[in-house]
Amino acid sequence: MRFIRDSGMPAENKRGVPVKKYVLKRFLQMIPILLGISLLIFFLFAMMPGDYFSSNRKLTPERLNELRALYGLNKPVIERYFIWLKNAFHGDFGFSLQHMLPVTTLINRYIWNSFIISFVALFFTWALALVIGVYSATKQYSFFDKLVTLGVFASLSVPSFFIGLMMIKFFGVDLHILPIGGMLDTGSNSVGFAYLLEVLRHMIMPVAILTILSVGSLTRYFRTGMLDVLRMDFIRTARAKGLKERTVIFRHALRNALLPAITLLAFELPGLFSGAIITEQIFGWPGIGKIQLDALNARDYPVLMTLTMFLSFLTIFGNFLADVMYAAADPRIRIAKKE
Amino acid sequence: MEEPIIRVNHLQTYFYVDSRISRAVDDVSFSIPKGKIVCIVGESGCGKSVTALSLLRLISDPGKILGGEVLFQEQDVLKMNTKDLHNLRGNQISMIFQEPMTSLNPVFTIGRQIVETIVEHTLLDEKQAWKKAVGLIERVDLPRAEQIMTSYPHELSGGMLQRVMIAIALSCDPSLLIADEPTTALDVTIQAQVLDLLKGIRDESDMSILFITHDLGVVAEIADYVIVMYAGKKIEEAPIIDLFQNPRHPYTKGLLKSRPIIGQHQDRLYSIRGQVPDLSELGQNCYFCDRCEECLDICKEKYPPYLSDGSQHNTACWLYEKGELNESASGTN
Numbered sequence: 216m217r218f219i220r221d222s223g224m225p226a227e228n229k230r231g232v233p234v235k236k237y238v239l240k241r242f243l244q245m246i247p248i249l250l251g252i253s254l255l256i257f258f259l260f261a262m263m264p265g266d267y268f269s270s271n272r273k274l275t276p277e278r279l280n281e282l283r284a285l286y287g288l289n290k291p292v293i294e295r296y297f298i299w300l301k302n303a304f305h306g307d308f309g310f311s312l313q314h315m316l317p318v319t320t321l322i323n324r325y326i327w328n329s330f331i332i333s334f335v336a337l338f339f340t341w342a343l344a345l346v347i348g349v350y351s352a353t354k355q356y357s358f359f360d361k362l363v364t365l366g367v368f369a370s371l372s373v374p375s376f377f378i379g380l381m382m383i384k385f386f387g388v389d390l391h392i393l394p395i396g397g398m399l400d401t402g403s404n405s406v407g408f409a410y411l412l413e414v415l416r417h418m419i420m421p422v423a424i425l426t427i428l429s430v431g432s433l434t435r436y437f438r439t440g441m442l443d444v445l446r447m448d449f450i451r452t453a454r455a456k457g458l459k460e461r462t463v464i465f466r467h468a469l470r471n472a473l474l475p476a477i478t479l480l481a482f483e484l485p486g487l488f489s490g491a492i493i494t495e496q497i498f499g500w501p502g503i504g505k506i507q508l509d510a511l512n513a514r515d516y517p518v519l520m521t522l523t524m525f526l527s528f529l530t531i532f533g534n535f536l537a538d539v540m541y542a543a544a545d546p547r548i549r550i551a552k553k554e
Numbered sequence: 555m556e557e558p559i560i561r562v563n564h565l566q567t568y569f570y571v572d573s574r575i576s577r578a579v580d581d582v583s584f585s586i587p588k589g590k591i592v593c594i595v596g597e598s599g600c601g602k603s604v605t606a607l608s609l610l611r612l613i614s615d616p617g618k619i620l621g622g623e624v625l626f627q628e629q630d631v632l633k634m635n636t637k638d639l640h641n642l643r644g645n646q647i648s649m650i651f652q653e654p655m656t657s658l659n660p661v662f663t664i665g666r667q668i669v670e671t672i673v674e675h676t677l678l679d680e681k682q683a684w685k686k687a688v689g690l691i692e693r694v695d696l697p698r699a700e701q702i703m704t705s706y707p708h709e710l711s712g713g714m715l716q717r718v719m720i721a722i723a724l725s726c727d728p729s730l731l732i733a734d735e736p737t738t739a740l741d742v743t744i745q746a747q748v749l750d751l752l753k754g755i756r757d758e759s760d761m762s763i764l765f766i767t768h769d770l771g772v773v774a775e776i777a778d779y780v781i782v783m784y785a786g787k788k789i790e791e792a793p794i795i796d797l798f799q800n801p802r803h804p805y806t807k808g809l810l811k812s813r814p815i816i817g818q819h820q821d822r823l824y825s826i827r828g829q830v831p832d833l834s835e836l837g838q839n840c841y842f843c844d845r846c847e848e849c850l851d852i853c854k855e856k857y858p859p860y861l862s863d864g865s866q867h868n869t870a871c872w873l874y875e876k877g878e879l880n881e882s883a884s885g886t887n
Contacts, residue, residue: 355615448656454612455651456671456722457644460636467659474661546706547660 241538245531252527257299260516261292267312267514286312303524309517313510318521322503328398329490329502332418336425337483343430348437349472353464355442363434370431379424379497386420393419396499421498425491436479440472447471474545481537485529558585559729559762560609560647565622567601567608569833576833578604578617580786586730589760591753593777593794595767595809599830601786602766603652606734609764610643626730645675648723652735654715658707664691665703668722675726690721694751713744720751727759734766749775770813774798779866782806785831785841788860792867802869804846840872848873 268274268282283289287298302309308318316324351360387395394400394417405413444450445468453467454460490504503522510518542548567579579601586592594602607613609624611631624631631642643649651657658667668687672678678686684703691699694717707715716736723731733752737745753776756763765776773780773794780797782790782805790803801807808826828845840846843853852872860870 448651448653449659451612452651452657452719452722453659455610455643455649456674457640457642458670458674459640462674467662470661471659545661546663547708 237542238539241535245535248531249528252531253300253303253524254296256520256523256527257296258292260520261295263514263516265514266516270514299520308521308524311510311515311518313513313515313518318517321506321518322521322525325501325506326488326490326503328500329495329504330487331414332421332425332494332500332502333487333489333491335418336422336429337487339422339426340430340433341480343426344433344437347430348434349441349464349469351434352438352441352445360438363438367431367435370427373427375424375428375493376497378427379420379494382420382424383497396497398501417498417500421491421494421500424494424497428494433479437472437476440475441468444468444472474541477540477544478537481533481540482530484533484536485526488529489526557588559588559626560764561585561623561625562605562609563623563625565605565608565624566620567604567613568618568620570616570618571834574834577786577836578833579608581622582783582786582788583622584781584788584791586762586764587779588729588762589756590778591756591763591765591776592779592781593765593767593773594781594783595770595773596783597768597830599833600783601833602768602783603734605783606649606732606764606766609732610647610649611639612649641675644671644723644728645726646728647730647732648726648728649732649734650716650719650723650736652738654712654719654736654739655707657719658715660707662706663703664705664707664710664718668703668718668725671722671725687721687725690725691718693724693755694718694721695747696721713740713748716740716744716748717751720748720755724755728761730762730764731755732764732766735768736765737772738767738769745772746775752776770809782809785836786833787841787857787870789842789871790867790869796867800867802867802874803842803871804848804873805842806869808845808847 266283266288268279274282280289287295290298299309306319310316311318311321314321347363351357351363354360383395386393396417398417399405399410399413403410403413445464450463450468453463458467488503490502490507492504492508494500495502495504496508507519507522509515510522562585563583565579565582566577569576569578582601582605584592594605596602604613604617608619609631611619613619619632622632626642626647629638631639634642658664662670665684665687668690669680669683672683672686673680676683688699688703691702696702696714696717702710702714702718707718710718719736731752736752737748740748749772752763752765755761763776765772767773777794779793780791781788782797782803784805790797790801790806792800792802797806798810801810805826808824811824812826814820814823826845831841831844838856840849840853840857843849846853850872858870858872858875860868861874862868
């Protein structure tokens with residue numbers, strides 16, 4: 216396929232300034248939103264009855280008061296908010312009493328485990344959904360398309376815990392080809408490349424589950440998007456121009472069908488770090504999902520608050536990225552902002 | 555008609571919707587002479603556009619071209635392999651459409667969309683193609699060609715976009731241009747300019763044009779020959795002057811009567827009663843009989859054959875069966 220450049224197009228000169236302005240404006244808009252969210256999150260958690268110490272029945276009321284004073288829990292909520300905000304600006308998000316670790320250290324230790332399986336799963340989900348979705352759209356109502364539709368609904372309706380356990384039984388217990396859980400073999404002390412391979416082997420099943428869970432809806436999404444675009448007038452024009460079907464599909468249709476997916480991709484950003492609670496539980500994966508659940512049970516609020524705040528930030532940042540990418544990919548957006 | 559550039563024989567394009575068959579184009583034959591403009595007229599849903607799209611095999615599901623042949627340079631377009639077909643489209647036969655606003659890809663610049671066509675069909679490299687594209691934009695009378703080349707479709711008006719479409723259509727010097735209601739979505743002044751442009755191009759390059767429209771004003775402006783379609787059938791065909799002066803089929807007469815006449819006050823404009831029949835529920839009768847003011851008994855039983863008396867003016871109507879080409883039939887006009 217020959218690639219045609221918009222040769223001689225002074226893109227930067229023509230549109231550079233409004234785009235920069237637009238990006239800056241959108242970026243600055245994030246600050247008040249984040250402050251608002253921090254306020255909301257802090258007060259919601261402050262309103263929850265009890266704290267980390269209230270579930271410990273061995274503590275005398277005097278000791279309880281002492282501890283609360285020590286950790287600043289007896290101050291007015293407003294004051295506590297500003298103390299928390301000030302510390303947060305210095306990168307200090309509090310201390311997890313449950314784990315006896317600073318929250319940032321704790322999260323940093325586990326969140327990347329979640330990230331790695333989410334990221335690989337996301338990659339496979341998008342790659343598969345894109346290929347299958349686009350292909351089945353070009354062959355609408357064919358046998359392949361019907362098979363895909365069946366697969367989509369199967370993937371949407373099978374619960375992860377069930378299929379996860381089935382996979383463990385089949386691949387782990389019966390066939391002995393995959394580890395049944397965890398991130399490393401028991402008592403493993405492998406390093407370097409061997410370590411990498413070990414993690415990869417353990418990743419296969421959780422990644423497969425996560426991919427199966429989300430590939431269905433995304434395939435459906437791409438198929439519908441592509442079908443919509445294929446019905447458009449400009450596709451007929453492209454065909455009437457004598458372009459090869461491949462060029463029509465991949466140059467003219469796909470580019471338009473992918474535009475709405477930008478938003479979708481940006482929304483995946485928080486999902487990369489939020490951890491998959493059920494899947495991590497089934498496979499004993501040391502991810503952030505389990506930490507969150509434990510923190511909730513133990514009322515370890517600094518951990519929960521930090522995670523909630525972090526995911527909110529990622530959501531907002533994802534939105535910002537979506538807007539910027541959209542402006543870069545769709546020429547119509549820029550003009551709308553200029554006028 | 556002298557040396558036709560394309561000859562369409564017994565074209566049949568049906569649509570299969572909900573297990574019913576819509577005969578959108580049913581046994582339509584015509585040919586287009588070199589350097590002439592042939593208009594197909596008719597109401598909405600009479601099969602004009604489907605005829606046009608069928609010539610380039612641009613019919614997509616649930617439509618299907620069932621039969622007939624489209625002979626272009628002694629080759630049947632309907633039987634061509636994909637490679638030849640792609641080589642034909644946009645190169646020897648090109649097409650422009652009704653909605654210029656949606657007919658261009660919104661995410662590519664105008665320049666890229668013209669260059670793409672030229673690069674596909676010629677041996678020019680991108681730089682040469684770019685130069686040629688600028689020339690084409692100037693040829694369709696658009697100012698500031700370089701600026702338009704780097705614009706996106708949404709930055710131009712409908713009239714400008716239709717000119718761009720024409721520029722794309724002309725990019726490989728086709729011998730036939732199919733124009734599917736190219737002026738319908740434009741306002742009247744722009745419409746006249748686009749018609750002038752098309753006529754000018756025809757005069758310059760001796761290109762043939764198949765022009766689809768429902769607007770008799772446009773027909774009068776541009777056509778050399780006229781084909782009238784009704785419910786998927788060709789019902790009358792004549793050179794332009796003949797058709798306007800001496801229409802034969804009652805439907806054609808009705809169409810001509812429903813035009814407002816400038817300078818003549820009418821309280822109520824004439825209209826043909828009823829509406830186009832459902833194309834999936836056609837019987838053996840003449841499809842126009844229930845709307846026809848001159849309906850005969852036989853019309854309700856049998857569809858009239860298309861009569862060719864050797865002249866260029868032919869029609870499918872029982873009134874003219876048995877060679878009775880009586881002028882009295884048009885006396886009501």
